Amino acid sequence: MGLFILRRSGVMLLTALCLTFIVFFLTNLYPNLEKLAKTQGNFRMSDEAVASWLDANGYGGSMVSKYGQWLGVLPGWTRETEKGFTGRCMTGAVSAEEANEAPTFCGILQGDWGYSTRFKDEVSTIIAERLGNTGRLMFWVLVLMVPSALLIGVLAGMREGSVTDRSLSTASILTTATPEYVSGVIFIAVFTSSTVGLKWFKGTATSAMDNPTFENFFLPVLTIALYGMGYIARMTRASMTEVMTAQYIRTARLKGVSFHNIVLKHALRNALIAPFTVIMLQFPWLLNGVVIVETLFNYKGFGWILVEAAGNNDIELLLAVSVVSVFVVLITQLISDIGYVYLNPRIRIS
Amino acid sequence: MEPLSTFEIAGRIIYQLSPVWFSLVILYAASIGFKRRLGLYGKLFDSPIGMIGFGLVMFWVFTGIYGAMDMIITHDPLVQVSGMKNKVPGTPMNGATEADYPYYLLGGDNLARDVFSRLVKGAWEVIKIAPMAAVFAFMVGITLGLPAGYYGGRLDTTLSFAANLILAFPVILLFYLLVTPEIVATGVPNYMAIVLFIFPIIFVGVLLNSRYYTRPKVRNLVLPLVLGIIIWFYLQLVSNGGYLINTPAYSIPGLPRVMDMFDIPGGILVVFVSVVFVNSPTVFRIVRGLTLDIKTRDYVAAAQTRGEGPWYIMLWEILPNARGPLIVDFCLRIGYTTILLGTLGFFGLGLPPESPDWGSTINDGRKLLSIYLHPALPPAFALLTLVLGLNLLADGLREESLKD
Numbered sequence: 001m002g003l004f005i006l007r008r009s010g011v012m013l014l015t016a017l018c019l020t021f022i023v024f025f026l027t028n029l030y031p032n033l034e035k036l037a038k039t040q041g042n043f044r045m046s047d048e049a050v051a052s053w054l055d056a057n058g059y060g061g062s063m064v065s066k067y068g069q070w071l072g073v074l075p076g077w078t079r080e081t082e083k084g085f086t087g088r089c090m091t092g093a094v095s096a097e098e099a100n101e102a103p104t105f106c107g108i109l110q111g112d113w114g115y116s117t118r119f120k121d122e123v124s125t126i127i128a129e130r131l132g133n134t135g136r137l138m139f140w141v142l143v144l145m146v147p148s149a150l151l152i153g154v155l156a157g158m159r160e161g162s163v164t165d166r167s168l169s170t171a172s173i174l175t176t177a178t179p180e181y182v183s184g185v186i187f188i189a190v191f192t193s194s195t196v197g198l199k200w201f202k203g204t205a206t207s208a209m210d211n212p213t214f215e216n217f218f219l220p221v222l223t224i225a226l227y228g229m230g231y232i233a234r235m236t237r238a239s240m241t242e243v244m245t246a247q248y249i250r251t252a253r254l255k256g257v258s259f260h261n262i263v264l265k266h267a268l269r270n271a272l273i274a275p276f277t278v279i280m281l282q283f284p285w286l287l288n289g290v291v292i293v294e295t296l297f298n299y300k301g302f303g304w305i306l307v308e309a310a311g312n313n314d315i316e317l318l319l320a321v322s323v324v325s326v327f328v329v330l331i332t333q334l335i336s337d338i339g340y341v342y343l344n345p346r347i348r349i350s
Numbered sequence: 351m352e353p354l355s356t357f358e359i360a361g362r363i364i365y366q367l368s369p370v371w372f373s374l375v376i377l378y379a380a381s382i383g384f385k386r387r388l389g390l391y392g393k394l395f396d397s398p399i400g401m402i403g404f405g406l407v408m409f410w411v412f413t414g415i416y417g418a419m420d421m422i423i424t425h426d427p428l429v430q431v432s433g434m435k436n437k438v439p440g441t442p443m444n445g446a447t448e449a450d451y452p453y454y455l456l457g458g459d460n461l462a463r464d465v466f467s468r469l470v471k472g473a474w475e476v477i478k479i480a481p482m483a484a485v486f487a488f489m490v491g492i493t494l495g496l497p498a499g500y501y502g503g504r505l506d507t508t509l510s511f512a513a514n515l516i517l518a519f520p521v522i523l524l525f526y527l528l529v530t531p532e533i534v535a536t537g538v539p540n541y542m543a544i545v546l547f548i549f550p551i552i553f554v555g556v557l558l559n560s561r562y563y564t565r566p567k568v569r570n571l572v573l574p575l576v577l578g579i580i581i582w583f584y585l586q587l588v589s590n591g592g593y594l595i596n597t598p599a600y601s602i603p604g605l606p607r608v609m610d611m612f613d614i615p616g617g618i619l620v621v622f623v624s625v626v627f628v629n630s631p632t633v634f635r636i637v638r639g640l641t642l643d644i645k646t647r648d649y650v651a652a653a654q655t656r657g658e659g660p661w662y663i664m665l666w667e668i669l670p671n672a673r674g675p676l677i678v679d680f681c682l683r684i685g686y687t688t689i690l691l692g693t694l695g696f697f698g699l700g701l702p703p704e705s706p707d708w709g710s711t712i713n714d715g716r717k718l719l720s721i722y723l724h725p726a727l728p729p730a731f732a733l734l735t736l737v738l739g740l741n742l743l744a745d746g747l748r749e750e751s752l753k754d
Contacts, residue, residue, distance in 0.1 A: 015518055188719050
């Protein structure tokens, strides 16, 4: 088990390195840098002015050396200008003594995530703040999604082919067919607009960042939860129907155990192994949903900064966003693998 | 003129769609009549869920095709008519002449364009991209997944690692990185197109060669002919205006313009490529898993004993026996591709801003959602019903294929 986790962590680290390099490569392609220079400097810059701006701000040089600097394994760049020394590890122009005192390496390995050109702030503070908002959203999504999906799946899979099964299965197909931007729009139209007139909820979740209430927070949570719910419910149903046809359930039934007890005591525990992995693997999709819903409901969280950073080619923020999301995805995969081994006695013992 | 009542709107929409109803009735009558001779497709008409799903899908397919032929639409989807901004469904058209259709059936959007016509044209945007993207994703996934599952070992490790790498990427981040004008200018999507579109050539080439290599006469006739046509199409697909890649810094010449019958606009190409790119790792994993399962069967061992080559076994023994789950996944994948295209439109990526595709229309409509519902809701329901249809179809197919 220890070796397994170690090997998986190694693969995980390699994956993260490859992915961040891809993001780095794509954001540092010349047309992207040119756009960045023009938005940061001015839009009428000549080609030479763009080149000198890029060089003065450390965007020159080879892709690999810049990536190494970002990672913190190569020394950060320094330039000598009329105003003093500038560099990756210094803020603004500083004198020679201060430049000597500044650290040589400053990448993410040293805990320095860089500076956001879009928000004019340290990337680490932005990420921490926004991730908190999204964390709250995700928590309530999971609280709503997981129990209801499992309940629907178990109820549907209990008696295969019954009316309950048919209607619940159709309902879960319906939710998997409704992406967030469709269900969100429908919910906003039905529950918040003055045309329909129900006005039960608020159409934006902006106020939920400081003060989440049922009124302003339920719709975004529901929108994300619904899309994932159908898939988990269908997996639970499949696993439940499989368990219900197993030999030991038939034995229990022939012994005269009540249906209630068969479901709760014999079937449920074995039927919930597969959905566990599915829930864990659902995280990458939830991340997608978060981006859409945060845009739709104007909730400024992690997904919102992804859109902002990508739209403005904010390289270091974008890299930080991808590092965080890639780690979320890979860690949930790891947990799902370990959990599967742990939950399934057949694998655990052999 | 008076605005139309709800019933009149519904009646007129149903009348406008009459070619679609006509085609659906013919299709269903023919399919149900001959269903015993049509294999899995015929069996679909035994399951009510499958029939409903197939009906929904074909409804949008016909709507898209006829819409592209300008049959159903009532107005030009891009033309703005003054005085029709945000007008409710059934409003008479402002200043309509004899030649114009007198009403905006589903109202006007925030740029005073006809919502109904845009909806119909939007169906074509999906129908022309989603199935083809799914086909290409399957070609890539199958061509890589079969050897990974069959040979295993280092090849499997490498390919699986690459697939997991793409899967670990949040899809939206990938889209934001790939589908921007700056990236298009560097030619990255063209390189990806060149690589991804090569897989169908490999697939067909190996498929035919492994079948006919014992009969050189047939092979020497069929293989060059088929491959020649496919490669010609491939070159037409990847070369644009005489160049494979044409960036300000450098360019690589491709097929001469004389032989190039069609050009794909850069925006559509990048959308297509990124959708294929996102979908193929999942197909790869499914095919690999199925291959791992099927290669332990007796008929594979029998083929190995007969001395068949590995590619013959993969393509003519394993692949046909994996078709059930693959067909089901194909339907689901078209649905997922539709959702992805909608996502791209929703974030305003790739497709031109005037484009009538459903995602962009939903995004335009949502800004005024608290006052005007009619621009955003029709495309939302359209997307919902199409994806629902594909899911139900997949469900019906799964049930029927399990009955054997």
